[in-house]
Structure formats: structure tokens, C-alpha cells
Amino acid sequence: MALLSSSLDCARDWGECLLNLAFPWPESAEADPVRIEKPYCQQCGEPFPAMEKQSHDFLCYNCVDQKWYFQWARAGYRTEGQVLEAVIGFKYRDEYYQLGRLTEWLVETFDQHCAQEKWDALVPVPLFHRRRRERGFNQAYELASGLGKARKITTWDCLYRYRETQSQARLERITRWENMKGAFKMKAGFDVRGKNLLIVDDVLTTGATVNACAQALTQAGAGRLAVLTIARS
């Protein structure tokens, strides 16, 4: 049954990929990256472009009751145009060369939001081992390593996916949170107690995945936790 489910997941991933190849991005694919500017939620970073620019911080409706295990999440760009194309190409179309500009966007976002603080390490969101084997790499690890080299911060690949989760892209919002509960655990040999850690991923959607990572790190005694992604939807 597990094998069947894995095969179905794999087939769906290929389906998404083939669909993208058959219907290349519409004219918006080459649209310039759209930066996320204030106003955005001080906790999850969700932008509210329709709001007037304001000086005081605020929480969005999702964050008022949400239990977050990280202090804040920031993303540099909207998941659209060139950014979306590069992310999809990197993950699903074998376009490893996209790593260069994705890393540039991530470093730029780090400089904008995180450079004022001291980080003990960057922690990439891990892939389940089967998915990592299929893809050949973990995009979050590649991105974190590139950022780490650029800004002289060590990368700790200290988490692993304890159980396989369904692709978040295919789930409703509530189910995404259920899907990720307890999905991550600490690897042996890492001591994160009291450390200030920046969790790194390519895209943030609901935040369920990075929150599950932050929960595992919190349970292991980590100090301050924050999240950095290139983009968010």
C-alpha cells in the first residue's frame, strides 16, 4: 500500500512537471521578480499590499491564534513570474543552473531582513529520503549552503523527515497542518541548545512545514528561531 501510494505521489509529481513542460509559462513567466514590501504581518511576513503603508506592526488573521515556534518569517519575493519559474525549474525540470540566481535572491533577502542579527547556523528544511533520492538533492540544503558560504554562516543539516508527508501543494490549508504534525526529528550528533537558528526553505505557503521544523528544534532546546525563504505565496 505504501509502495502504491509512493508511486502515485511520484506519478503526480511527474504529472505536474509534464504539465509545466507542455504548457510553458504564460507571458507572466518572464515578469520581473515582485519584491515583498511593507506592510506585511510581523509574524508570518504575509504581505498586504492593499493596506496603506503604516509604521506600526500588526498580526494577520492567521497569526492571531496560531501557535508559531519561530519568532518571525520573512520572504523576499512573491511566488510568481521569474521567481516561480526558477523555483519550478530547479525542483522539477532538472534546471540545476537556476541555483545561482535563486541563491542571489536568498542572499539579498537575508541582507534585507536578517543581517542585523547573529546566527549560529542555518537549518535547511529536509526532504523525505525517498524524495531526496529521486530529485538528487534537497533544494533547501543547496540554498542554505549557498547563503552560508556568502555570509560565512555554518549550515546544520540537523533535521530529518521522520515520516513521509503528502505534497503540501495538493492539500487544503487545514489538512496541511495535520499532514506536517511530528514530521521532523533531530539527527543525532547536533546540539542546538540555546542556539540562534535561521530555518531556510525555497517557498513559504502556509508555514506548516517550517513550523514543524521549528517545533522539533524548540523541543531540542534551540534558542531564537526565525525563517527565511526566497518567496511566499
Ligand SMILES: [Zn+2]
Ligand atoms: Zn501572519
